[in-house]
Amino acid sequence: MKLYDTLSRELKEVRINDRSLTMYVCGLTPYSEPHLGHAMKAIVFDVLRRYLEYSGFEVIHVENITDIDDKMINAADQNNTTVTEIAKENTKIYFDQMYALNVLKPHIIPKATEEIETIINIIKTLQEKDYAYAAEGDVYFRVRKSDQYGELSGRSLDGLKSGARVDLNPLKEDPLDFVLWKSKKQEEPSWQSPWGEGRPGWHIECTAMVNRYLGSQIDIHGGGQDLIFPHHENENVQSEAFSSSRPMSNHWVHNGLLRFGDDKMSKSIGNLVSVSDVLSQFSADAVRLFFLTSHYRSPLTFTEEAIASQEAAISRLKNALTPSNKTSSNKVLEINQDVDLFESAMNNDLNTPQALAILFGIVTKINQAKSFGEDIVPAQEVLRKLSKVLGFTLQNDKVLPDNLLSEVLDFTNQIKAKILDSGNTDILHKLSDVVLDDINVGKLDNNKRNAYLVNLLDAITEIRNYLRTNKLYELSDFVRDGLAEMDVVLEDSKDKSFWKYSG
C-alpha cells in the first residue's frame, strides 16, 4: 500500500517489519464537546487501520488524550469545575460517539497527566543533550540547535521569523523556541519536577507517549492538517533530538480539514457542528459515507444536504445485501475482479472515493444478478466484507420511537373497524392473535415493548398482504397509507411484503 507522507511530500510504500505496524494518531484535547472534524479524523484513521488489518498487518494503534494544557485550565475555570472533571466528561463523550460511529477503539489511550514521569525524563535528556534549557522554572527547546527544524511543515526559521506574531518572551533565547515545561502559576494543576512545580508544554506529551508505547521510530503518525505546524513540527524535532534516530515516523499522514461555509470548522471561529447534533439527525453509516466520498487529504465542506443524500446511498447498499427470494439459475455471480480493483484503489493512498465506486458497482451487479435468479450469496458475502473494511455497520440503526407503539395500536383499531365494516370478519383473527387487549403498554420494559411492536407490524403487514392478494385494494391501500403516515414504509415483493421504519 502506498500512502502520502507529509515529510517527503511523496507517495511511499508502507514499510513494515514482521507484518506488524505502529500507528500513533493525535487525539483530543478534551476541553469541550467534540465536533465533526474530530469525527472525520477518527474515521479516516479508522478506515486506514481497518484496511491495513484487512491486508494482513497487525496494527498497534495508540491515540492520546491531552488532558492538561492552557485550554483545559481555562475551560475548567469558566465552568467552575476541575481540569480532571472536564477531561473525564469530554473524553467519555468522545469515545461514546466514536463507538456510535463504529470507530474501532485504539489499543492504547494514554493520558498526558499519567505520563508526567516519562515527560520529565525526556526533558531531562533533551537538557543533557543541550537541546533544552531551563529558565526560571520553565524549560524551552532550542530550535536553532536542530538542523532540520521546519522540514515537516516546509518552512524556514527565517521565514517564520518574518511572519510576525512571534511572542516576545524574555526567557527565550530565540523567539521561536517552544516550551517543554511550564512553571506553575496560581492555582493551576502541577507536578513536582527538577525545575520546580509545573506542568508539561503542549508537544512533549506526544513524544513521551510515542516513545513509551511504540518506540523511537514508528510507521505512521497521524492527525489533522492543522497540526502540521507547530505541533508536529515541534514534536518531530524534539523526538529525533531525544532518540537520535530518524525518521521518527516513516509516514506522516494528515487528513484535510472539515469546512463549514467558507471557513474550516474550528473552535476559535465558533462554527462548530457537534457530533451529537449530527448523529441525532443522520445514521452513523451516512455520516461515514459522507466523509469517505471525498479523498482524505482534500478539504470537505459540511452541509446537511450532503449527509442527507448519503442516506439514500446507504439504503441502496443495504438493499443489495437482502436475500434473494428466488435462485433459479445455476450461475454464480463472480466479482473477484472487483475485489482486485477495490484493493488497488485503497492501495493508492487510501482512495476511498474510488473504492466506493467499485463497491457500488458490485451493488449494481448483485441487483442485476438477483433479478436473473443467479446465486448472489457469495458476492453478497464479499460486499459485506468490503463494507466492513470501510467501517459501515449496515445495521438498521433507525430506532423505533417510543410513541410509535401507541400510534400503531390506535391504527390497529381503525383497521379492525374498517374490516368489520367491509364484512370480511374472517381476516380479523390474524390480528387478534397478536394484539394483547388487556395489556398495559406502559408497564412493558423497552425490549418487550419493542418486540411487541415488531410483532404487531408483522401482523399488520401480513393482513395487508392478504387484502392485497385478495384484491381488496381499497382496504390494503388504507393500511399502507396509514403506516406511511407513521413513517413505516411497506415494500412488496413477489409474494411477500416487508415493512421498514424510515423516520
Added chain:
RNA sequence: GGCGACGUAGCCAAGUGGUUUAAGGCGGAGGUUUGCAAAACCUUUAUUCGGCGGUUCGAAUCCGCCCGUCGCCUCCA
C-alpha cells in the same frame, strides 16, 4: 508578506500524459416491473474539465500568466 492546496455535470466527488469522446453517489427525465406504489432494473443527464497561451503525435492531467476560493504561518482534528 512567506509557504501550500484547490477550481471537473443541478449538487457532492474520483481521475493527474493515450485503455477516459471523464468513475461513483445524490438529484432530474423517460421506460420495464407493480392493481397502484415502494424497492429494483434499463436508458438518459459534462464533445468537456476556471480563463488565456505554450510544450507534445496526443493534456482535465505538464509549463507560464491571469481570475477565483481556501489552508498554514497564533490555539485547533
